[in-house]
Amino acid sequence: MKYNYTDIEKKWQQIWDDNKTFAAKNDYTLPKFYGLVEFPYPSGQGLHVGHPRSYTAIDIVARKKRLQGFNVLYPMGWDAFGLPTENFAIKNHIHPAEVTKMNVANFKRQLKSLGFSFDWDREVNTTDPDYYKWTQWIFLQLYKKGLAYKSQMAVNWCTSCKCVLANEEVVNGVCERCGSEVVQKEKSQWMLKITDYAEKLLDGLEDVDFIERVKTQQRNWIGRSYGTLVDFGTTSGDKFQVFTTRADTLFGATYTVLSPEHPLLDKWADEIENYDEVLAYKQEAAKKSDFERTELAKDKTGVMLKGIKAVNPVNNTEIPIFISDYVLISYGTGAIMAVPAHDTRDWDFAKKFDLPIIEVVAGGNVHEEAFTDCNTGVMVNSDFLNGLSVEDAKVKIQEWLKEKCLGERKTNYKLRDWVFSRQRYWGEPIPMVYCEKCGYVPLNESDLPLTLPNVDSYEPTDNGESPLAKIDEWVNTTCPCCGAPAKRETDTMPQWAGSSWYFLRYCDPNNKDALASKEALEYWGPVDWYNGGMEHTTLHLLYSRFWHLFLYDIGVVPNKEPYAKRTSHGMILGENGEKMSKSRGNVVNPDEIIRDYGADTMRVYEMFIGDFEKAAPWSQSSIKGSKRFLDKVFSLADILVDGDSYRAEIESEIHKTIKKVTDDIETLKMNTAIAALMSLLNTISATGSINRAEFKTFITLLNPFAPHMTEELWEVAGFDGMLNAAEWPQYEEAKCVDAAVEIAVQVNGKIRARINVAADIDAAGAISLAKADSAVAAEIEGKTVIKELYVPKRLVNIVVK
């Protein structure tokens, strides 16, 4: 039989579509499985071969779970707000909604052509007002709880997108999306107080099954550190606080440093004798972006304040105050105490400005380099702390500070609040109104959704205002509170808004009264398995955990954590090992692969390409191996014979393969699952025939990987019903073993022979058989046997002298 993949794939895709074969059931008594992949941004370029790597893997899991009797939810949708669409729309004079429609249609066609078992009845689209109504609703809840606030602050401004970026969207000082320069701009922005959830976001990681690198990356990003706030007096009478994790070294503090933006500097304008110098330094620092400031990490600069000194609270010593841009206003208190003996940055600074270095932890040579080891040192030169370990000193100094009201424990985070405003058209309008009298007022929930006005021009402005600001009839409204004339907020939400809760909507996508019903959320939540890219770890994944934790706190969702399990796939690189990109000319088009090899081959190839977690280069010649494999499988139909049980000579291999494939799918080791199926196929082919029982098992095991052709073979063989409704094969542990095995015989650890023995032979039996082998006998001839080992089913090792 010829394997006509094009016809077969079209045929089954049509049947699945017509029958809604993969629609999740609303029967909440069944055991459920909710598998999720990141919904794509429907770009104009169409599907990338990277998308199917993730989608196929979870599709395989979903299909297997269905065969194992689970009610499976495997949904798909569109994260369709975003700049590329808007830019394309501007350039081509098509409305972004139209562009989105076209792109979605193309993506959908491509996804369907790959045979994914998505439940298309539950498709969501973040740009649909029925959807973003609830995105706006969640924003209002955040606002009501004080977690959304407006703040005038320096923000990251992409010079090309003409739009604000979140800290998470700035990579190496440039825009994550377009690579253009990011500058600091003072603007009034809506912010989300994700920092209030820092603790919960960290703690929640303990309860979920995320791959370790995801957890680590989120932990580092949140960046918790335990320390102490210490009050320093000054000769001017003012006090300021520093944050330190090493309060134990307080006696070694020989100067302090304020951030150039520290508010006390203004206050001290008259008292600082060298205020001109200070001002000049401040201005210099203000010109640099955060990135530039941190870029020039090596060479530390600063200015010592003249006329004011700080007072160390532990010993009332007067020490200098510096300003330096290596102290960040946005972390801690914007002020530090410097202990050059035990901090490398302080040490560098002290050397440059010739400041005293006082050793307070013995164990290093502080004149050569800072001694930062907390584990081995003993306190010295520290009055009542002398002789204590660092650990004990930390406790004691904290007690002492607390008693004297000079300091307290404090936990700090690197995480910053989330800049939530974007000055663009193609996003969810922020449902807020500004009234001269009432200030910012939220819309009434009954007025949601607040839809985007349908306009012709949505070009970004250069003055930092949203394109919506130009649309007077939309902007001008009345205050929901007092009824007076008022203006709408014209910024829109970032793309991350809609994707922060989309997985909830899939549970109950048409609900008019809530983002999803309680029952649906109870049943389907949490997502059992979520696979997605590492690049979203500190963006989408963190944001959506934040929203979900919040929704849990206000009683909207029944679980704290949205995702029980998170895995991540490696990138598919171009054939030359570089990242696929148009400019590199190494992009592979999925449509062409499907045309030339078929969707099943593409699926099998992408799963066989290598370790799922690692990046793998595309190989046009390797894909042929997958095609050959499927060709051979298809021709099994030509050698199909009767038989309702596995033949004895291949029975154990079949059971082993069932076990291997079953287990490997659960751990995403798709490459070895396919390898096992290839091996089994080779074994079966060598016998010249395959019986119906074997055939049924084989194509069922292969079904999640190559769903079209196995469905066809099922029909050709005349099995009952359709394969997608069949049962996953069972294996018996007892039948996974062979009666006889070949073992290696080593003499002094070197292999001298291979012998066949019964699988259940005892050590003595195996060893005597081994010695009977002529090569082994020759090797031990005339030598003293010191030790004899038998590792069941593996080897015998005879140690001689």
Added chain:
RNA sequence: GCGGGUGUGGCGGAAUUGGCAGACGCGCUAGCCUUAGGAGCUAGUGUCACCGAUGUGCAGGUUCAAGUCCUGUCACCCGCACCA
């Protein structure tokens, strides 16, 4: 600098967690079949001075036995980066 990870044939990658290194696939070689197709089939394919030795980035160590464990070291990738 800190954190995470990876080093195995010409290539992608396996190795039941201390037990026959290189499964499976690509590529390559030879032969067959076809009167050139980038098709199919069969056999071979880590390296070498081809008996036998040797081999998992490098150097040591533990062990009857090390890709796997320990110590040191090198290289590459990813993330964070003056976070006090």
